[in-house]
Amino acid sequence: MVIENQKVLLARSLCFLGACAFSICLNFSSPSTSTAQSEDSRLSQVExxxxxxxxTWSDYDLKPSAEASDNEWCRRVYLDIIGRIPSVDELKAFSADKSADKNRALVETLLYDDAYTEEFARNWTTxxxxxxIGRTGGMDNNSMINRSGMQKYLRDTFARNKPYDKMAHELLTASGKTTPGEDDFNGAVNFLIDKVNEENAALATAASSRLFLGLQVQCTQCHNHPFNDWKQQKYWEMNAFFRQVRAFPGGMRGSNAAAELADQDFRGESGNIDEADLFFELRNGLIKVAYPVFVDGSQIDRSGYVNVVNRRKILADKMIESPYFSKAAVNRIWAHxxxxxxxxxxxxLGPHNIATHPELLDYLGQEFRSNRFDIRKLISWITLSEPYSLSxxxxxxxxxxxxxxGEPPKFSHFYLRQMRAEELYESLIVATRAGESRGNYEQQEALKSTWLGQFAQAFGTDEGDETTTFNGTIPQVLMMFNGDLIKQATSAKGGLIDRLIANPKLDNKDRIDFLFMSGLGRKPSRDETSLAKQLYQARAGDTREALTDLWWVILNSNEFIFNH
Amino acid sequence: MNYRTPNGMSRRHFMRHMAGASALTGSALAMGHTLTTHAGELARNRKSAILLWMGGGPSTIDIWDLKPGSATGGPFKPIATAGDMQISEHMPMMAKNMDKMSVVRSMSTREADHMRGRYYMHTGYVPNPNVTHPSYGSVIAHELAAQRPELEIPPFVSVGGGSEGPGFLGMAWAPFSVNSSGQVRNLDMGITPDRLTQRMQALKLLETEFISQDRGISAMEHAKVLDKTLNLMTSKQMAAFKVAQESEEVKERYGQNNFGRGCLMARRLVEVGVPFVEVNLGGWDNHQNIFTTLQNQRLPTLDQAMSALIEDLEQRGLLEDTAIIWMGEFGRTPRINGNTGRDHWARSWSVAVGGGGLNGGLAIGKTNEDGTRVEGQSYTSEDLMATVCQSLGISLETTFTSRSGRPMKIANSGKMIKELIS
Incomplete structure (x- = not known):
């Protein structure tokens, strides 16, 4: 029945296509050669x-799409690995490379070449x-988070290729001050600083389990889980690991003084520090006791003294040992x-939520672990794989x-998805202001944060839930139509259009080609070229105005905003 | 109303340009607007709904269903109202208007997590990994917008919060989110209508080509949202967002705060025919110091704005056509916790509804002495949604087809709350 309905939908979309009174041939560059694929496959993980x-394809009788063109694939890896589209020069360099293992060479350049370290780190930091800490963490006065402290920590982490387990361990166990420049600065504390004081560290419990294990324990705070056999007890046993930590605000509300995250002894709710316990209430009113017990059931010493048992440290160790830890990481990066x-x-990743490719997930989890949680390796396995290469x-x-x-993904073609707001921002900067000085890192990030702020929207709960309006809705389109960033991209003095006009070696055809290559990573079709000429006539031969219009059109197109 | 269209031109004039400029690329590129449709003699459904969304989960045991004298009761006292029920002493202005609102005291739901509760109360469905359901606003806008061809601004507006999304109905039915100042950013392109027209037609060519390459539904959705955006940019109805145009007296009556301005904007939007407006008031997740927070902050804001909205709609003759729904994702525990707070509680709580032809002045259903369970018949999100849809003249036989082809009854086959419908 499901298949039948898809046929209806297919028929509908065909009708839609039939309605187009014209067709266009696109000049895609030649697809990458099959030898390139076999070279890449030398990595056993890729195989x-x-x-x-x-x-899965053969199980479901699916045939994969053809390979994406060189330029499409190139645009994809730039966006996904370093968070922006490639420049025209970068595209040209890739298509000029005729070697068999050029895909692998590009991935390695983006991952390991010093020229890209800053952009790689910026993307993964974002x-x-x-x-x-969310898109809004540290943006308002009630927050103890120092956003640049968090970013500084992450930037160091990704620039130095710190193993993922080490990063997780540091985030879970950090002590120190939130703000760069303080004596006791440790940017990692910003993860937990707003999550430990309220409600006995409910947020810390939920966020740590969800992020690092893929386990959603927050539902079981107040009741047993409706869909699986997790009991309320389990939530409170996890929560017990976060009872030896406290956040100390640096000053009055709204002041900029650095907050501090510190370990402290937990006396236990009944006051026996050697058996430091906590109590919770079942829905039937019964009171129960809990001590720290990891999700796999392993117990630890119940002492509340930090120097006898550091509960956060033990939790971090146990999390990293858990198979959920590597699977959660792999699943997240695969999805990216x-x-x-x-x-x-x-x-x-809870037991009620069956994975679409459980064996592959297990396999990648084990490989990630045995390769010392090296994120860059994991990225190269995924980006050089066949499913990632498809059109x-x-x-x-x-x-x-x-x-x-509603179908579980089978990865038989690449799935269209919209750029994130951050990717759009970085892409526009590269596409329109290449070569210009951008100020120092902090200045760049501050400008970007201000711009991103227009899309962030909090839900007003204590859990800091939030959403973004940069999701294909009208406010996003209005920004793309009329926003300052687009105005600047299309008509800044000395910007892209001015530079194209000022270059005497280029004729108008070259300029049009450049804009298409710059925004869409391809040459214009014949119809598109003649469209550009019509715009030129409509602007009464004003080249600057015509190119401005064309660039506006390209930046507003679905082809630009979608990673395809 | 002198809202500026591009270059100061009227919308009609602008649209003539749009229609006349086809010389650029040919008729295949004509824009998909319904420029000149008139409803003609069709019987007009003028109904709308306003959802007052209390993000965080409001403590209904301290607002609509007090338990004085019980251990769970808290310090607030009940007072008499113009309706057949008592409510909190900290809602005195609403007390005078309770003949127009009813309280359903027998809500019993299962989702006590914010995300899940918000989703469930907005859609009538629990979250499901394989399908995303449309929220209230998307469903109602989808059903009513077709009968309002004169509406040029989005049929689903969310003020001061994100609501839930359009799910399988597609991005064209997404909430249009604005803040309570009513300033919509980036409305002005600053070029002549001719030039805007030419840009849009060129853009249409690129859009259509990419869509024709069969890369998925999202490419088509993008084109639809472009059309909606263009419609809105050139509409005089955008003036409805400008609450600042109201008199000081009116603004004072609603309250000079985000929620007050949001409620006032809701009235203005309903007046121009927007079928669904959601106004958000957050800060109800009171795990600690709940009574001082409610008494000093939340309830005065709520009482003032909500009562102003009801009175204003009534005076303008709009209340009969405008359903008002007051709710959050769940209620809060009858038991008061160690931090003088209340935690999440979905098993027994209240919502308030009225207007739109729904019966007012009633307390429907009841909870036991300490508020820990519903006695007798209980109601769910689905039931409430079905009742609201019925009051708006939307058939409960309406069935949607999810993208996978699965048929889904409107309001998840909820049962009407009969006392509310005469």
Whole structure:
């Protein structure tokens, strides 16, 4: 029945296509050669990914889409690895490279070449800042978070390729001050600083379990889980690990003084520090006691003295040993590159939520672990895999593979997805202001934060839930139509258009080609070129105005805003 | 109303430009607007709904269903109202208006997590990994917007918060989020209508080409939202967002705060025909010091704005056509915790509804002596949603088809709360 309905939908979309009275041939550059694929496959992890994914295709009778063009693939890896689209020069360099293992060479350049370290670190800092403290964390006066402290820590982490387990351990166990420049500065404390004082560290319990284990324990704070066998007891046993830590505000509300996160002895709720306990209430009113017990059931010494048992440290050790730890990380990074994780939501690996490719998830988790939790290695396995190389153009033989239809993802074609607001920002800067000085890192980030602030929206709960209006809705389109950033991109003095006009070696055809390559990573079709000429006539031969219009159109197109 | 269109032109004039400028790329590129449709003789459904969303989970045991004298009761006293029920002493202005609102005291739900509760109360469905359900506003806008061709601004507006999304109905039915100042950013392109028209037509060509490459639904959705945005940019109805145009007296009556301005904006939006407006008031997640927070902050703000909205709608003859729903994601524990707070509680709590032809002045259902469970018939999110849809003239037989082809009854087959519908 599901398949039948998809046929209806397919028929509808075909009608839609039929309504177009014209068709256009696009000049895509030649697809990457099959030898490149076999070279890449030297990585055994890539081969394994391909094997597992192909198995699903044959199980479901799907045929993968063709490979994406060189330029499409190149745009994709730049966006996903360093958080922006490639410049025209970068695209040209990639298509000029005729070597068989050029894909691998590009991935390695983006991951390991010093020229890209800053952008790599910036991108992953942004991603992890949003995960750890949200898009709004540290933005208002009631918060103890110092956002730049968090970012500084993450930037060091990713620039130095710190292993993922080390990062997690540091975030879970950090002590010190939130703000750079303080004697006792430790940026990692910003993860927990706002999560430990209220409600007996409910937020710390929930966020740590969800982020690092993919386990959603927050539902069991007040009752047993409705969908699996987790009991309320388990929540409070996890919570007990966070009872030896406290956040101390640096000054009055709203002051900028640095807050501090510190370990302190937990006396236990009944006052026996050697058996430091806590109590919780079942829904039937019964009171129960809990001590720290990890999700796998392993118990630890119940002492509340930090120098006898540091509960956070033991928790971090146990989390890292857990198979959930590596799987949660792999699932999240897979989802970043492939558009969907093996579970939905990506941070729920609980027993009620079966993964789409459980064996592959297990395998990648083990490989990630045995490769010392090296994120860059994991990234190269995924980006060099066959599913990541496929075109987002669907075919009759894989159109049913559409997670938007509620189907579990089979990865038989690349899934279209919108750029994040941060990616758009960085891409525009590269596409329009290349070569210009951008000020120092802090200045750049402050400018970006202000701009991003217009899209952030909090829900007003104690858990700091939030959403973004940069999600394909009208405010986003208004910003793309008329916002300052776009105005600047299309008409800044000395900006891209001015530079194109000032270059005497270029004719108008070259200029049009450059804009298409710059925004969409491809040359214009014949129809598009003639469209540009019409714009030129409509502007009565004013080249600057015509190019401004064309650039505006390109930046506002679906092809630009979607990672495809 | 002298809202500026691009270059000071009227909308009608602008749209003539849009229609006339086809010389650029040919008729295949004509924009998909319904520029000139008139409803003609169709019987007009003028109904709307305003959802007052209390983010965080309001303590309904301290507002609508007090338990004086019980261990769980807290310090607030009940007072008499114009309706057939008592409510909190800290809601005196609402007390005078309770003949127009009813309280459903027998809500019993299962979702006591913020995200899940928000989703469930907005959609009538529990979260499901394989399908995203449309929220109240998307459903109602989807059902009523077609009957209002004159509406040029989005049919679902959310003031001061994000609401829930349009789910499988698609991004064209997403909430249009604004803050309570009513300033919509980035409305002005600063170029002539001719030039805007040419840009839009060129853009249409690129959009259509990318869509034709069959890369997925999202590419099409993008094109639809472009159309909606263009519609809005050139509409005089955008003036409805400008609460600042109201007199000081009116602004004072609603309250000079975000929620007050939001409620006032809701009235203005309903007046121009927007079928669904959500106004957000957060800060109800009172795990500690709940009574001082309620008494000094939340309840005075709520009481003032909500009563102003009801009185204003009534005076303008709009209350009969405008359903008002007051709710959050759940209630709060009858038991008062060690920090003088109340925690999340979904098993027995209240919502308030009225207007739109729903019966006012009633207390429907009841909880036991200490408020820990519902006695007798209880109601769910689905039931409430079905009742609201019925009051808006939307058939409960309406069925949506999710993207996977799964049929889904409106309001998840909820049962009407009969006392509310005469």
């Amino acid at each position: 394994q990914i391909n094997k597992y994914i192909r198995q 991603l992890w800042t949003n995960l750890l 590159f492939m558009g969907y994780g093996f579970t939905n939501p990506v941070d729920d 987002s153009r669907r075919t009759k033989n894989n159109e049913s593979d559409d997670p938007l239809l």
